Amino acid sequence: MASGQGILGSLLLILILVSSAPKLSESARIFTLINDCKETIWPGITPGENFNGGGVVLKPTQSIVFTAPVGWAGRIWGRTGCNFDKNGNGTCQTGSCGNSLKCTASGKTPVSLAEFTLASVDYYDVSLVDGFNVPMVVTPMNGGGNCSVAGCDQDLRATCPSELAVKSNGKTIACRSACDVFNTDEYCCKGVFGNPTTCQPTSYSKLFKAACPTAYSYAYDDPTSIFTCSGTDYVITFCSSRNQTVCTYHNHKLYCNESQSPKLLVGKWWPLMLALPFMINLLLIS
Structure with missing residues (x-):
């Protein structure tokens, strides 16, 4: 369960951003990115035209809302250990897409990666094929169909085999894939292993x-x-649990997924809703 402060911050930001945004088309997908990590995360997105040019910064408990049209196919990942100047130039320890805050290329391996193809039926997944750098969960909400939660909420840095570990100052900051380390046909599913029959799970992928x-x-x-x-709408959370409460703004109403069943924000949340206009006012004048 997310902390009250984290949920409150997310709800406020969602309401403020959506209330000031132009009316969304019925086919637009709403993406809410939430940082539940104890460290700052710099999400990278490609293509990034609908996502602040491809990169943002999220401090702990912060969130941000974007929309993407049907037809968008892209990737979202978290960068860690970044240092950018006021012009958005800098470097990251993991997930780097070059020397810019705004990404025009995919993140450097090893990286946890969320992939989306938006169409009449959306396809989405979280991939560790290129390694792992931060826990990441994708929660679809208000959609139709299977709509399962995807992702990895375990921190594989803590259990990464030493031969795959990427370290900085003695601390494991990412976990490489076996393909990235050993570059064999078997680990990389190429050559004679380049099909579903011959490419099988390895001890590392298991x-x-x-x-x-x-x-x-x-x-x-x-x-x-x-x-x-x-x-569907998508909530992408870094360092969250799969059953964590997350929220999205849909058809002019705020919904949360308590008990894994998306519902209108009611019940124990009604005092918060009554207080929201006052709190938004304070934010706007502060």
């Missing part, structure tokens, strides 16, 4: 899968790792 059963652990890990949903 470690990833055991910790994160709804994330891709190797190239052909499709049946338990790729999901579909229609007309």
Whole structure:
């Protein structure tokens, strides 16, 4: 369960951003990115035209809302240990897409990666095929179909085999894939291993899968790792649990997924809703 401060901050930001935004088309998908980590995360997004040019900064408990049209196909990941100047130039320890806050290329491996294809039926997944750098969960809300929660809420940095570990100052900051480290046909699912029949789970991918059963652990890990949903909103949370309460603003109403069943924000949240106009006023004048 998220902290009250974290949920409150997310709700306030969602309401403020949506109330000041132009009316969304019925086909637009709402993306809410939330940082529940104890450290700052710099999400990268490609293509980034609908996402602040491809990069943002999220301090702990902060969130941000974007919209993307049907037809958008892209990737979202978290960067860690970044240092950018006032012009958005700098570097990151993990997930770097170059020397800019705003990404025009995918993040450098190892990186936890959320992938989306928005159409009449959306396809989405979280992939650890290129390694792991931060826990990441994708929660679809208000959609139709299977609409399962995807991702990895375990911190694989703590259990990463030493031969895959990326370290900085003695601390494991990311976990590489076996393909990235050993570059063999078997680990990389290429050559004679380049099809679903011959490419099988390895001891390393099984470690990833055991910790994160709804994330891709190797190239052909499709049946338990790729999901579909229609007309949905997406909440992408870093360092969250799969059953954490998250919220989205949909059809001019705020919804949360308590007990994994999206519902209108009612019940114990009504005092917060009554107080929101006053709190928003304070934010705007402060």
